[in-house]
Amino acid sequence: MSLDPEKVVAAFDSASVLHASTVAALTGRAFPNLGNPRIAGDAARIASHLPWSVLGPIYARIGGAEGIDPETLADVDLSRVAASFAGAYDGGLYPAVFIGSSNGALTHLAAAMGAPWLPGTVLIPVHHVGDAERADRALDFGREVGPRLLRSNPDVTLHQMHDSAQDQLMVARMAYFRTKWSTLPDAYARFLGDALAPDAPVYLIHDESTWPVTRVGDRHAFQVGGRGGVTPDEYLAMPYAPQADDTSPEAEWGSDPGFSQGVRDWCAANGHTLVDIVVDGPQEASHPVAEIIRDWTRFRGGEADRLVVPSFVLGDPGETLRIGAVPFWTFFPVESALDSLRFHLQNSEPYNEVDAFLFQHGAESPRRVTPDDVRATIQSFGQGAFAHLPALRADASPHDIGAMGRYRDFFSQEPTARLDDAPLAPDEVTAALGSIVGERGRTLVTTERNHDG
Structure with a gap:
């Protein structure tokens, strides 16, 4: 008997939380507490007043308890997980669908369009008590138990990820098994066929991020570290880091080429235009998306003079749009993300206010940014923004960690902007994605494939 998908997929991951926030936005609901019950947010707020020496171990144990028993990996059915993602949307015909890599900027864009998003990568947390600094032992654990998952799911690849810098609390209590579909899941294909309006485009989010890995098997790679504040070479130079012998799509953000091809093939066979959104890392889409939503907000009668800066999963796409704010999503509170915010502020018309969230992961990780760093950047480059x-x-x-429960207060206290409720049109979005030059000096869409391929 296969496991319940809700017990398989991590509740704290980029894919699961960004998907749930997109569902909430499309159904007109707020998204407090990262989609968890109110009691979880309230508990985080209360617990955050404890000394970190007391709270840290408690936080790690609670998070680690989400890991599934490695003995049950053979009972994981990722086709059911795909069906649960598709089934979360309430039916009807949609003007477009986003599909592929996790990307908080593009899920905000999907919310503005009234379009669903389906992830290509999900995280399965597996219970494993170990030493966060011993990546080699985590590799040994994955080599032992990973085949159980792969034998039951022939259409996925396993990208085990061990990040002792940014996930140091959690990797001491669990193994991060990120799985990528290597084909288009049947449940996704059915959803596309049933949910897309005639001539509606499919936006493929294709993240070209790669990472050096240790090859464990044909469909199994082990990755030390991940995109954030530390470079791949710095991770590989750490004690006990296994030697890398291959390169693979980055575990959390990178796209599986087989999955991307499956989406392309489906569009060609079913007469829907495919729009390839190509990014090199999760941050690249944030400036173009902010510009698109700002223009759309003004077109609907808004001032568009307030910027909201979500951080990783800390944010609410539907509520951001409800209050008439412009979103600039940051993938993590690290220097490279702050550099992207600086680029946006320097290359956009001035904002009056900037409201920035900082995801709290409990780790004094290298090159993380502090609240003072964020304030200084906004005040120095925001052209007078408060x-x-x-x-x-x-x-x-x-x-x-109480920030997880407090961000709902910010949105709940803000009045509705009462703008024209017409969603962003796909033609306008595609044209804008092909014309706005981002911080890497390129656009995200260079060619639009029609249904003939």
Whole structure:
């Protein structure tokens, strides 16, 4: 008997949370507490007042308890997981569908269009108590138990990820098994066939991120570290890091080429235009998306003079649009993401206010940014914008897990902008994605494939 998909997929991962926030936005609901029950947000707020020496181990144990028993990996059915993602949307015909890599900027764009998003990668947390600094032992564990998952799911690849810098608390209590579909799941194909309006385009989010890996098997790779504040070479130079012998799509963000081809093939066979959105890492889409939503907000009668900066999963696409704010999503509170925000502020018309969230992962990781760093960037490059850090106790960062429960207060206190409710049109989005030059000096869409391929 296969496991319930809700017990398989991590509740704290980019894919699961960004998907759930997209579902909430399309159904007109707020998204507090990262989609968890209110009691979880309230508990985080209360617990955040404990000293970190007490709270840290508790936080790690609670997070680690989400890991599934490695003995049950053979009972994981990722086709059911795909069906649960597709089935979360409430039916009807949609003007477009986004599919592929996790990307918070593009899920905000999907919300503005009234379009679903389906992820190509999901995280299965597997219970494993170990030493966060011993990546070699995590590799041994994955080599032992990973085949159980792969034998039951021939259409996925396993990208085990061990990040002792940014996930140091969690990898001591679990193994991160990120799985990527290597074909288009049947449930996704059925959803596309049933849910797309005639002539509606499919937006394929194709993240070209790669990472050096240790090859464990044909469909199994082990990755030390991940995109954020530390480079691949720095991770590989750490003690006990296994030697890399191959390169693979980055575990969390990178696209599986087989999955991308499956989407292309489906569009060619079913007469729907495919729009390839090609990014090199999760941050690249944020500036173009902010510009698109800002223009759309003004077209609907808004001032568009307020910027909201979500951080990783800390944010609410539907509520951001409800209050008439412009989103600039950051993938993590690290220097490279702050550099992207700086680029946007320097290359956009001035904002009056900037409200920035900082995801709290509880780790003093290299090249993380502090609340003071964020304020200084906004005040230096925001051309007079006033900087707010709602939901955060700045003196407790990066340990302020109560931010998970507090960000809902920011949105709930803001009035509705009462703008024209017409969604963003796909033709306008495709044209804008092909014309706005981002921080890498290129556009995200260079060619649009029609249904003939």
